Amino acid sequence: MTDIFSLKVEELAAKIKDAQISSVEICERYIERINKFEKDIKAWAHFDKKVLLEKALEADDHRKSGKPLGPLHGIPVAVKDIIGTVDMPTECGTVIRKGKSYSQNAEIVDLLLNAGAIVMGKTATSELAYLGPPKTTNPHDYSRTPGGSSSGSAASVASFMAPLSIGSQTGGSIIRPASYCGIVGYKPSFGLISRNGVLKTSNTLDHIGMFGRTVEDVALLAKILIKKDKHDPATIHYSTENILEETKKGPLFEPKFIFYKTDFWKMIDKKSKESFEYFIKSFKNIEVFDTPSYFKDIHKYHQIIHETDLANNFSVYYKKYKSKLSKFMQSAIAKGNKYSAKEYAEAIDFKKQSYDSYQEVFEDYHGVITPSSPGVAPKGLTNTGTAEFNKVWSYLGTPCISLPLLEGENKLPLGVQLVGDRYDDHRFLGVAKWLEKECQE
Amino acid sequence: MTDIFSLKVEELAAKIKDAQISSVEICERYIERINKFEKDIKAWAHFDKKVLLEKALEADDHRKSGKPLGPLHGIPVAVKDIIGTVDMPTECGTVIRKGKSYSQNAEIVDLLLNAGAIVMGKTATSELAYLGPPKTTNPHDYSRTPGGSSSGSAASVASFMAPLSIGSQTGGSIIRPASYCGIVGYKPSFGLISRNGVLKTSNTLDHIGMFGRTVEDVALLAKILIKKDKHDPATIHYSTENILEETKKGPLFEPKFIFYKTDFWKMIDKKSKESFEYFIKSFKNIEVFDTPSYFKDIHKYHQIIHETDLANNFSVYYKKYKSKLSKFMQSAIAKGNKYSAKEYAEAIDFKKQSYDSYQEVFEDYHGVITPSSPGVAPKGLTNTGTAEFNKVWSYLGTPCISLPLLEGENKLPLGVQLVGDRYDDHRFLGVAKWLEKECQE
Numbered sequence: 001m002t003d004i005f006s007l008k009v010e011e012l013a014a015k016i017k018d019a020q021i022s023s024v025e026i027c028e029r030y031i032e033r034i035n036k037f038e039k040d041i042k043a044w045a046h047f048d049k050k051v052l053l054e055k056a057l058e059a060d061d062h063r064k065s066g067k068p069l070g071p072l073h074g075i076p077v078a079v080k081d082i083i084g085t086v087d088m089p090t091e092c093g094t095v096i097r098k099g100k101s102y103s104q105n106a107e108i109v110d111l112l113l114n115a116g117a118i119v120m121g122k123t124a125t126s127e128l129a130y131l132g133p134p135k136t137t138n139p140h141d142y143s144r145t146p147g148g149s150s151s152g153s154a155a156s157v158a159s160f161m162a163p164l165s166i167g168s169q170t171g172g173s174i175i176r177p178a179s180y181c182g183i184v185g186y187k188p189s190f191g192l193i194s195r196n197g198v199l200k201t202s203n204t205l206d207h208i209g210m211f212g213r214t215v216e217d218v219a220l221l222a223k224i225l226i227k228k229d230k231h232d233p234a235t236i237h238y239s240t241e242n243i244l245e246e247t248k249k250g251p252l253f254e255p256k257f258i259f260y261k262t263d264f265w266k267m268i269d270k271k272s273k274e275s276f277e278y279f280i281k282s283f284k285n286i287e288v289f290d291t292p293s294y295f296k297d298i299h300k301y302h303q304i305i306h307e308t309d310l311a312n313n314f315s316v317y318y319k320k321y322k323s324k325l326s327k328f329m330q331s332a333i334a335k336g337n338k339y340s341a342k343e344y345a346e347a348i349d350f351k352k353q354s355y356d357s358y359q360e361v362f363e364d365y366h367g368v369i370t371p372s373s374p375g376v377a378p379k380g381l382t383n384t385g386t387a388e389f390n391k392v393w394s395y396l397g398t399p400c401i402s403l404p405l406l407e408g409e410n411k412l413p414l415g416v417q418l419v420g421d422r423y424d425d426h427r428f429l430g431v432a433k434w435l436e437k438e439c440q441e
Numbered sequence: 442m443t444d445i446f447s448l449k450v451e452e453l454a455a456k457i458k459d460a461q462i463s464s465v466e467i468c469e470r471y472i473e474r475i476n477k478f479e480k481d482i483k484a485w486a487h488f489d490k491k492v493l494l495e496k497a498l499e500a501d502d503h504r505k506s507g508k509p510l511g512p513l514h515g516i517p518v519a520v521k522d523i524i525g526t527v528d529m530p531t532e533c534g535t536v537i538r539k540g541k542s543y544s545q546n547a548e549i550v551d552l553l554l555n556a557g558a559i560v561m562g563k564t565a566t567s568e569l570a571y572l573g574p575p576k577t578t579n580p581h582d583y584s585r586t587p588g589g590s591s592s593g594s595a596a597s598v599a600s601f602m603a604p605l606s607i608g609s610q611t612g613g614s615i616i617r618p619a620s621y622c623g624i625v626g627y628k629p630s631f632g633l634i635s636r637n638g639v640l641k642t643s644n645t646l647d648h649i650g651m652f653g654r655t656v657e658d659v660a661l662l663a664k665i666l667i668k669k670d671k672h673d674p675a676t677i678h679y680s681t682e683n684i685l686e687e688t689k690k691g692p693l694f695e696p697k698f699i700f701y702k703t704d705f706w707k708m709i710d711k712k713s714k715e716s717f718e719y720f721i722k723s724f725k726n727i728e729v730f731d732t733p734s735y736f737k738d739i740h741k742y743h744q745i746i747h748e749t750d751l752a753n754n755f756s757v758y759y760k761k762y763k764s765k766l767s768k769f770m771q772s773a774i775a776k777g778n779k780y781s782a783k784e785y786a787e788a789i790d791f792k793k794q795s796y797d798s799y800q801e802v803f804e805d806y807h808g809v810i811t812p813s814s815p816g817v818a819p820k821g822l823t824n825t826g827t828a829e830f831n832k833v834w835s836y837l838g839t840p841c842i843s844l845p846l847l848e849g850e851n852k853l854p855l856g857v858q859l860v861g862d863r864y865d866d867h868r869f870l871g872v873a874k875w876l877e878k879e880c881q882e
Contacts (some may be wrong), residue, residue: 149556203790230800233793236677308782312790315783342756342778347646348789349753352674359671 190397623854
C-alpha cells in the first residue's frame with residue numbers, strides 16, 4: 001500500500017491521475033486518522049465521512065470517464081470554518097452562528113473545486129478568527145494550544161488528518177499555529193488571494209494562507225488560490241504560471257539573510273533561544289541585525305486597525321449578543337469603539353513609510369528571518385498564544401512562511417519564519433525551499 | 442505664422458520635431474499671452490519668462506543635435522503649485538510655505554521632463570489644494586471664480602497662457618474648474634498616476650489630473666504621466682501603449698449613456714438646466730435615471746475621509762500656524778479631529794459595496810453623464826464653488842472628464858461630465874472623444 005503520508009501532494013495527485021491510487025482510498029486513509037485522533041485533537045468544526053467518501057467516489061468516476069482533470073483532482077483539502085461553503089455550515093467559531101451557513105461558496109472554495117480538489121470539512125477556528133480559543137489541541141501535546149486562529153487547519157495537517165488546509169491571518173493566525181504544530185504555514189503577499197465569501201474581520205489586515213508539510217505543497221495550493229477577483233478589490237493580477245517551478249528551482253545564488261531577534265526575543269523560552277542561536281551560527285549567510293524602530297509603531301498601528309475593524313465588522317453582534325462574545329472580543333471591540341479617525345488614518349498611512357524602510361533590506365538581502373512564535377506552544381487551552389512575531393508582516397502585507405526546522409522546550413516543534421518582499425512570492429518560495437533543503441541535508 | 446493655438450498638442454510636437462517651428466517660438470507666443478492677461482487672471486504662482494526661454498532654447502539645441510526626441514519635446518506644460526519642482530518654489534497656496542521648495546521633483550515632473558516637455562511654471566492653487574481660494578480669476582469673466590483647487594491650471598489653459606496643464610482632484614478640483622473655464626479636464630482612474638512628490642491631502646482621495654483643449658490633448662498627456670511608481674503604492678501597472686490610438690478611434694458602436702441629474706440638480710441655474718435638457722434630448726442614446734441611493738452615503742463618507750485626512754496631514758500647520766490657515770481649512774480640521782475610527786473605517790469600507798453597485802451600469806451602458814458643476818462659475822472670488830457633482834467619482838476612483846460642450850447663464854461655459862469604469866480609461870477616452878465629436882458636428 002502506498003505510504004500516502006510521505007508523498008508530496010503533487011505526487012499524490014499524479015498517482016490519482018495515473019490510476020495508481022483512487023481518491024476514495026486516499027480519503028479512507030485520512031478518515032482512519034480522523035477516527036483515531038479527532039477525539040483528542042478536535043480539529044474539525046464540521047466533518048462528515050459519508051459525504052467525503054461520496055465526493056471521493058464522484059472524483060474517481062470523473063477520472064474514469066476520461067474527462068480532463070484539475071491539478072488537485074481527488075485531493076481532500078481542509079478549510080477553515082470562516083470560509084463560506086454552501087454544502088456545510090460556516091459557524092466562524094462563535095455560538096452566535098451555530099448551525100448557520102453561507103449562501104455562496106467563497107471564491108477560493110470554487111477555485112479549489114475547479115482544480116478538482118475535495119473540500120473535506122471545515123476546521124475549527126478561534127471565535128471570529130480572533131483570540132477566543134476553540135477546543136482544538138496541539139497534536140504534539142494535547143495539553144497545549146495548537147495556536148490560532150487557524151487552529152484546526154494547522155492541527156489537522158500536523159496530525160495527518162488532512163494533506164493540505166486553508167486558513168487565514170490577520171495578526172499571526174497562519175504562522176503561529178504552523179510553528180506550534182510543526183508544519184509549513186504560508187501567508188502570501190496581501191492582495192494575491194481573494195477574501196470574497198470569507199468572514200471579514202479587517203479589510204486591511206485579513207489574508208488567506210495555507211498549511212502543508214512542505215514548501216512545495218503550499219506553493220502548489222497557492223498556485224490554485226492566487227487569482228484576481230473583482231469582488232475583492234484588494235486583489236491584483238499576479239501570474240502564478242511558474243510559481244511551482246520557481247519554488248522547486250530555488251535561487252540561482254546562495255541567498256543572504258537578515259535575522260531580527262526583535263524586542264520580543266526576551267519572551268522566548270531558553271531552549272528555543274538556544275535552537276535559534278544554533279540555527280543562526282550554522283549559516284554563514286545569516287546576519288543578526290538590530291530591530292528597526294518602525295516595528296514598535298507597527299505594533300501600535302496594527303492594534304488600532306485590528307480593534308477598530310473588529311468593532312465595525314461585529315457591531316451587530318456586540319449590540320445584540322454581547323454576552324455570547326468572548327472576553328477577548330468584548331475587550332477588543334470596546335477599545336475599537338474608542339479610537340479617533342485621526343489615529344486610524346495615521347495607522348493606515350504609516351504603511352507606505354514603513355514599507356519603504358522595510359524594502360531597503362532587499363537591496364542587499366534575499367529574505368528576513370525571525371522566530372515564527374515566541375517559543376513553542378504554550379501550555380493550556382485558554383488562549384492561542386501571541387502574534388508578536390507576526391503582526392509586522394500582516395500589517396506590511398509581505399509574504400511570510402513558517403518552516404518547521406527547529407525544536408524548543410520538551411522537543412516541541414518551533415518554526416523559523418522567513419519573510420520576503422511584497423509581490424515577490426515566486427522568488428520568495430524558492431528561497432524558502434532552499435532553506436528547507438539546507439536544513440534537511 | 443503658424444496659429445499654434447488651433448493645433449492639437451500632438452500636431453504642435455510634430456512641427457517641433459520637423460523643425461517647422463521652434464520651442465522658443467512657441468514659448469514666445471505663450472509669453473505674449475501671459476504678458477497680456479496674467480495681470481487680470483493671476484493664474485501663476487511662479488513664472489519666469491527668462492528661465493522659460495532658456496529651457497526652450499535648450500530644447501531647440503537638443504533637437505538640432507539630432508538626439509532622439511520625446512513625445513512632448515519642447516512643449517511647455519503648466520504645473521499646479523502643489524507638485525514638487527526642484528528649480529521653482531512649491532508653495533501649495535499657503536503663506537506658511539511662502540518661498541519654500543521641495544528637495545526633489547515629483548515623479549510626474551520627471552516623467553514630463555523625460556518626455557521632453559518644459560515645466561513652464563507653477564499655477565496658483567487653493568490653499569493646500571482645499572477650498573481657500575487663490576487670487577486667480579475666471580478668463581471668461583474676471584469677476585467670477587475659475588473654480589478650484591486647480592484654479593491656475595484651468596485658467597492658464599483656458600486663456601491660452603499654456604497649452605496643457607497638470608492639476609489634482611480630491612473632491613472636484615479638476616472637473617469643476619474645467620467646467621467653469623470651458624476646457625477639457627480629465628481625472629484618470631485612481632492609481633494610474635503617481636502622487637509621489639505631490640502635496641498629500643488624502644491618500645485615499647487624491648488624484649492627479651490634467652487640462653487641455655481637446656480629449657486628444659489630455660489623452661496625450663495621460664499617456665506620459667500614467668506609470669506605476671513603487672513610491673506610490675496605490676499605483677498599478679496599466680499599459681498606455683495604445684491609449685492615444687484608442688482615443689482617436691473611439692467606440693466601435695454608438696455608445697449608450699445614463700444621465701444622472703442627482704439630488705443637486707436643484708442647485709443649477711435655470712439657463713444651465715435648459716442647456717442640459719436640450720443636450721439630453723438631442724441624443725437618443727442618453728437615458729435619464731434616478732439618482733442611486735448610495736450617492737448620499739458617499740457624500741457623507743467622502744467628507745469624513747477628506748476632513749480626517751486633512752486633520753492628519755496638516756496637524757503641524759494646525760498646531761503651529763492655525764491663524765494663517767483659512768477658515769475653510771480650520772473648520773475642516775476641527776471636524777476631522779472629531780470623527781471616530783469606526784466612522785472612518787466604515788467610510789473606507791463602503792467603497793467596495795458602492796463600487797459594486799456602480800459597476801452594474803456598465804453591463805448595459807458605456808458611460809455615465811452628469812453636470813460637471815452646479816451651473817456656471819459663481820460670482821465672486823471668495824470661494825471656488827462646490828464639488829457636489831464630483832465627490833462620488835473622486836471617492837469611487839473612476840475616470841471622469843469634463844467636456845466644454847454647453848453654455849449656461851450669461852453665455853458662460855458649462856461642462857458635461859462623462860464618467861467611466863475604473864481602469865477602463867482607454868475605452869473611456871474613446872467614448873469621450875465620440876461625445877466631443879458628436880457635439881462639434
